[in-house]
Amino acid sequence: MLGLYLHVPFCAAICNYCTFNRGLFDAGLKTQYLEALEREIRLAGEGSPADTIYFGGGTPSLLAPADVAGLLLACRDAFAVSRDVEITLEANPETVTAARLAGYREAGVTRVSFGVQSFRDEELRRLSRLHSADCARTAVTEARVAGFDNISLDLMMWLPEQRLDQWLDSIDALVAVGPEHASLYLLELYPNAPLKEDMARAGWSQAPDADAADMYLEGLRRLDDAGYRQYEISNVSRPGRECRHNLKYWQDGEWLGFGCGAHSTRANARWKNVASTDDYIERMRAGRPTASERRELSPQVHLEEALFTGLRLAEGLDLAAILKRYGVDVLARYGPAPEPFVEMGLLIYHADHLALTRRGMLLSNEVFGVFIDASVR
Ligand code: SF4
Numbered sequence: 001m002l003g004l005y006l007h008v009p010f011c012a013a014i015c016n017y018c019t020f021n022r023g024l025f026d027a028g029l030k031t032q033y034l035e036a037l038e039r040e041i042r043l044a045g046e047g048s049p050a051d052t053i054y055f056g057g058g059t060p061s062l063l064a065p066a067d068v069a070g071l072l073l074a075c076r077d078a079f080a081v082s083r084d085v086e087i088t089l090e091a092n093p094e095t096v097t098a099a100r101l102a103g104y105r106e107a108g109v110t111r112v113s114f115g116v117q118s119f120r121d122e123e124l125r126r127l128s129r130l131h132s133a134d135c136a137r138t139a140v141t142e143a144r145v146a147g148f149d150n151i152s153l154d155l156m157m158w159l160p161e162q163r164l165d166q167w168l169d170s171i172d173a174l175v176a177v178g179p180e181h182a183s184l185y186l187l188e189l190y191p192n193a194p195l196k197e198d199m200a201r202a203g204w205s206q207a208p209d210a211d212a213a214d215m216y217l218e219g220l221r222r223l224d225d226a227g228y229r230q231y232e233i234s235n236v237s238r239p240g241r242e243c244r245h246n247l248k249y250w251q252d253g254e255w256l257g258f259g260c261g262a263h264s265t266r267a268n269a270r271w272k273n274v275a276s277t278d279d280y281i282e283r284m285r286a287g288r289p290t291a292s293e294r295r296e297l298s299p300q301v302h303l304e305e306a307l308f309t310g311l312r313l314a315e316g317l318d319l320a321a322i323l324k325r326y327g328v329d330v331l332a333r334y335g336p337a338p339e340p341f342v343e344m345g346l347l348i349y350h351a352d353h354l355a356l357t358r359r360g361m362l363l364s365n366e367v368f369g370v371f372i373d374a375s376v377r
Contacts, residue, residue, distance in 0.1 A: 001051040001082065002266075003248040004075055006037065007259030008060040009277050012095065016128040016195040017187060021261035021275050022058040033259075033277060034067055036284035038074045040258045045078020052245035053087045055109075061091035065103025072108050086244045088113055088152075093139035094131040101139075101146035111243075112143050113152040113181075119173035120166060123159050126204060127195070133173065140177050150241060152181035157219065158212045159187055160195070160204035167215045168222060175226040180241040184219060184234050186212060213362050220358065233312045233361045250313050252306040252325070268297045303328055307371045311364065316348075316355025330354065337370045 010025040010033075011018075053075055055068065063071075068089065075081055088111040089104055104112070118124050119133040131139075136153075143151055153174055157167050174182055187206075189196055199205070207215070220230055228236040232250060235243065248255050254266045260280035263272045271294035274280050283290045297305070303326045310317040319330050338354070341347040346360030346367055360367055 001049045002079065003052040003054065003245045003253065003255035004041075004050050004079065005054045005056060005245070005255055005257040005262055006041075006060075006071055006075075007257065007262045007273075008055055008057040008063060009033070009260050010057070010062050011059045012062065012092070013128070013130055016198055017189065017193050019188075019190050019193075020058065023277060025059075025062050029277065029281075030063075030067075032281050034063075034070065036281045037259050038071060039284050040290060041071070041074040042078050044256060044258070045075075047078075047080050049082060050075070050079040051082040051085055052248065053081070053085060054245040055087075055089040057090055059092050059095060060089050061095040061100070061104075065100060065107050068104055068109065069107035086110055086150075088243065088245055090115065091139070092131065093136040096139050096142065098142040098145060101143050101148070105146045105148060110148075111150040111152065112148050113154065113183075113243075114139055114143075114179075116153045116174070117156045118159060118162075119155075119170040120162075123162055123166070123170075126160050126198070126202075127156075128198075137177060140179065150181070151179040152183065152237075152243065153177065153179045154183045154185065156185050156187050157215045158206055160199050160206060162215075163207050164211055164214055164218060168218060171219045171222045175222070181235070181237040181243060182223065182228065184216070184236070186216070216362060217358060230314050230358075232314060233356075233364060250309045252309065264291075268302060270295055270297060299326065302326070304371055308368045311354070311356055311368065311371075314355065316350070316353040319352050319354060334370060338367075341367050341370065 007021070009022045010030060011022045012025055014022070014024065053072065072087065087109045089109045090113045092115050101112070114136060116136040117127060117129060119136065121132050124132060140151060140153070155170055155174060220236070223230070223236050227238065229239055230236045231242050235246070237243070247253070255264060256266060257264045257273065260273055260277045261275040263270065271291040273290045274283065274292045280290055306322065306326070307317060307330070317330065322328060322330055338347055341360065342349070346357055346363055348355050348357055356364060356367060
């Protein structure tokens, strides 16, 4: 079944480390954007079955519940949305109230994913986030009261001035709050990030690389102890509460993305909408295509992508499924190339699966390189 991704490119303020496709919220622009988004959904729909919908951003919780309800109605009109659909909405803690969360629930949202990033106020301030740790706790409590029984929290590690103990404080605070799901990301400092200047000015540093590895491994160990199960490099959940939408990205599934900058993958093709909000609205108004890049996936590229994304999963690559779908025996095709990583303890074979170990997850890009077979492209 298809996953549907809806991009909401608006934020109340721009965080100093952010590379996402977003801009400042503007009520007039939002109205125009929602019209365009709804039109794109309705035009794309041909009744195909869909079982996940994901509002990503930006900050989707800047949309009013009625906006979300309108978009969901368009999805239901245009696609055969299954009865047990998972509908996720990303939310920033400072944007929600009890009433707003109840409104999302009423609109049909089943899962809320809060961008918490840290439970330490000084770390949040360094990231120029608008919320505090208490604000995040309150948002989760209000989401529970509104009836959400599927909540995810994002945390970021390797923050300026953060050391292992401080990172583990945030992990402990997350466990105390008790979400069903958590995503752990490593802060990536892109070259022109304003955060880089802030760090230089204030003399903030990141911990050494080896400490970042410890943060990852120790954080996951604490989550193991608390009963969470790691199912992907950056994601853990209570059993059965994996994000069904994101699993489509890692399990070689198909999805349609709507809105500026959204990606789609379907029927051996991949395409991406124009990134600019204005350009996207303009094109939808003029009836011009919104996709700026489209490429057909050759069988080899499709296979490679299935290998990379499948290896991100803790259960690893299902070698029998790859053979069935692509007619490729991975072990025969890549021969002894993965062996050095097996010997180093970064890759492991188990029950017809090839999987990264946790240490292998830290070095996943090096391991993925084994499966790029330029000669057969
Ligand atoms: S709220 Fe999220 S999308 Fe918006 S600027 Fe901050 S990090 Fe980027």
